[in-house]
Amino acid sequence: MLIVMLIISFGVFMLVSLLPGDAVYAMLGDTISQETYDMVYHELGLDQPLLLRYGNWMLGVLRGDFGTSYQFHMPVVDLLKTRVPITIFLSILATLIAMPLGVLFGVIAAVHRGKKIDTVITLTANACSCLPQFWIGIFLMYIFSVQLGWLPSFGFTWPWENFGQHILELIMPIICLSIDGIAGIARQTRSSMLESIRQDYVRTAWSKGLTERSVIYIHTLKNSMIPIVSLLGVRLSYMVGGSIFVESVFSIPGMGSLLVRAITSKDIPVVQACVLLTAFVTCAAYILTDLLYVLVDPRIKLTQKD
Amino acid sequence: MAKEKNYRYEGISRFFRAMFGRKIVIICTAIVLIIIVLAILAPVIAPYDPAATDYYHMSQKPSMEHLLGTDALGRDVLSRLLYGSQVSLIVGVIAVFVACVIGSLLGMCAAYFGGVVDVVIMRTNEALRCVPAVVLAMALVSVFGGGVRNIAIILGISTVPGYAQMMRAQVLSVVRRDYVTAARLQGNSSIRLLFKHILPNCLSPLIVMMTQQVGSTILSEAGLSFLGVGISVPTASWGTMVSEGKAVLLENPMLGLIPGFCIAVLVISLNTIGDGVRDALDPHLRGEI
16 A cells, blocks of 8 residues: 555656646746746745655655645645645545445345336435436535525534534535435445345244244345445545545535635646545555455454455 | 357357346436437527627626526526536546556556566555545646646546555456466567457456546546636536535526536446446446445
């Protein structure tokens, strides 16, 4: 993982060098004098060799210094401090909601395989994973904010500031963000359940005379959870990506909306910081997945001991 | 020779029979074909210029003159929809093509040459996978800029890791087979071995992956355009239209909802076709979903 993070950070650092045009002009505009240009050029360290610049930049990043935003002329860290927690909060909450619901629907579909309820769940899940997230958001907004006037159409409040407001403002973004995950997890659970429902140990469980609930939820589901858990990290990374759209639709001041603004104005330090942070979150999620894996599948631990 | 041709023909006809065995696949193929025809014919059948603004007819409701109404700048929505389908399809196809070529080349090299090549390619691959595809695409857009050609290439690059990983696994499973060893003993070069003997035996998962990726690529393009970092403004793109429609959700909700609906229909149809192709090429998975 450390190597992976190093490669990512080098790639992210190279973004600046790949940029057509000059970073100094991008920062200060075209109308600066030669002296200012030289001064800033030196200040940014652009006269040093590439690897040295990378080293310096990396040291800064490790100390929490992502440089100065071209657009807002303030440290990137200060910009991100209030925004990143919102994005991470949304992604984790949506994952936590999508997980049990998706598993539940998947189990229902698998148990009633071939019946009407299975068809309904499978078709809905297939359709939901094809719908553009931003469009779901606008659709919800049209129904619940414009037509019915029940929910506010934009904004974000932390729960400790105003709990009622927080819940109201969060309903639509979270539905919008988790629908895709619910659909995906439901599909996965269904096919994984169908796989393990055929196994011998399930037949043994039935013939021992165990109740239906115990056979399905303990013997089958526990074994079908392994592939689902293994994709949890990927899920979380999707959620972070999806959160960009949701933030943009519902005007939530998170990292995503900052990233969009930074890209339209070519504010590279902000882009670098955002990419690095999302990669870091995803890496953390992957590591967490590996740990969870051992919990769900004790065989992994045993083979390692042997 | 004639006999071999016959076999090949039989294989193709069996493939089509298996693929179109389900009604839903036929319907979805028809929908996609209709959209493709409409996109090709857009310059002929579109009633207006998609970029022409008309300040006398702004934000109109559907009428005989403008079948789906006009947007906030007086542009005809139907014409923009027709031209938007061109953008979606072109981006989808080019991106998948770029991803497939780069990804499978990398995957093949990694598996065939092994050692340092494998480590370098797969580590980089892993690193790319850690960045969500949307964020990666956005970062690349910030450097190279938007536009149809750039977006297609960027979306292609951001989906390369999946292809590389899949191809690597495929080639690894084939490369130790006897016929590859036999071909090598005949004195074939590495390149000939890779493209003549290994690649054809890895094709079917590649085709499955490509058909399944077209839909999601179109979805990503629409997403980027919606965020305003994709197709630049005067060009009609379904994603941009949704985002323009969002601004006037109160007055004219259809403006945002119709293009989104088009995206959904196109993507659902493409994905169903993808599932059909997978079922036809890979009998193990048939009937699982």
